[in-house]
Amino acid sequence: xxxxxxRADLIEASLxxxxxxxxxxxxxxxxxLFADFPSYRAHFWRDTTGAVKGEMLARVFxxxxxxxxxxxxxxxxxxxxxVTHEGYDVDREVFGTFFGHVAATVKDALGGDWTxxxxxxxxxxxxxxxxxVKSAPQLAPAPPFxxxxxxxxEERYAAS
Numbered sequence: 301x302x303x304x305x306x307r308a309d310l311i312e313a314s315l316x317x318x319x320x321x322x323x324x325x326x327x328x329x330x331x332x333l334f335a336d337f338p339s340y341r342a343h344f345w346r347d348t349t350g351a352v353k354g355e356m357l358a359r360v361f362x363x364x365x366x367x368x369x370x371x372x373x374x375x376x377x378x379x380x381x382x383v384t385h386e387g388y389d390v391d392r393e394v395f396g397t398f399f400g401h402v403a404a405t406v407k408d409a410l411g412g413d414w415t416x417x418x419x420x421x422x423x424x425x426x427x428x429x430x431x432x433v434k435s436a437p438q439l440a441p442a443p444p445f446x447x448x449x450x451x452x453x454e455e456r457y458a459a460s
Contacts, residue, residue, distance in 0.1 A: 305368035305428070307421035312368070314418050315361065318409045325405050326354045332401040337394055345453035360402060368425065378429065379436040386438075396433040399426055 305311070318325060330353050334341045347353055359381075366374035385395050403422045407414045 303369055304371035305425060307417075307424060308368040310415075310418050310421035311364065311425055314406050314410060314414070314422070315364070317413060318406050322405075322409050324354070325409065326350060326357050328405045328408070329357055329398075329401050332404055333398065336397065336401070339454065340390070340394060342453040343388060343390065345456075357402075360398065364399070364402070364425070367429065375432055378432050382433055382436040392433060392436070392438075396430055399429045 322328065327350070344353060363374040363377055366372055367378070382392055382395050386392060403426060406422070407419070410418070
């Protein structure tokens with residue numbers, strides 16, 4: 301097996317430590333996302349158990365591991381998911397930040413075990429991922445029904 305990413309071992313090591321320390325990092329990653337983009341909480345109005353967020357994060361971890369590994373599908377999947385998420389009224393700039401929220405969660409979980417080499421590897425990986433996000437084709441604006449659903453949820457969420 302040939303890794304597509306020269307520092308794959310550092311990314312893998314940091315993810316292994318994360319898995320040992322945080323059995324379910326989903327709430328931590330999404331806490332960071334929603335801190336930066338509070339209005340995106342409304343996109344998960346139907347995810348009352350967190351299962352959708354958990355599934356999405358699992359796919360992100362799988363994509364990262366493939367992206368740094370043999371790169372059999374992740375580069376294409378990222379572009380496809382970007383277009384799909386634009387259909388859900390997710391701005392591509394916000395979509396692209398999600399990998400950074402994962403990296404920040406890993407860094408926080410590792411604490412003193414986060415090394416300068418890991419930081420460099422993650423920075424390089426985020427740059428590579430950003431290039432794939434930026435190269436994805438642009439979708440037309442989101443369908444009006446998505447904006448309406450989002451507004452309705454935001455109104456309900458703000459009331460509670």
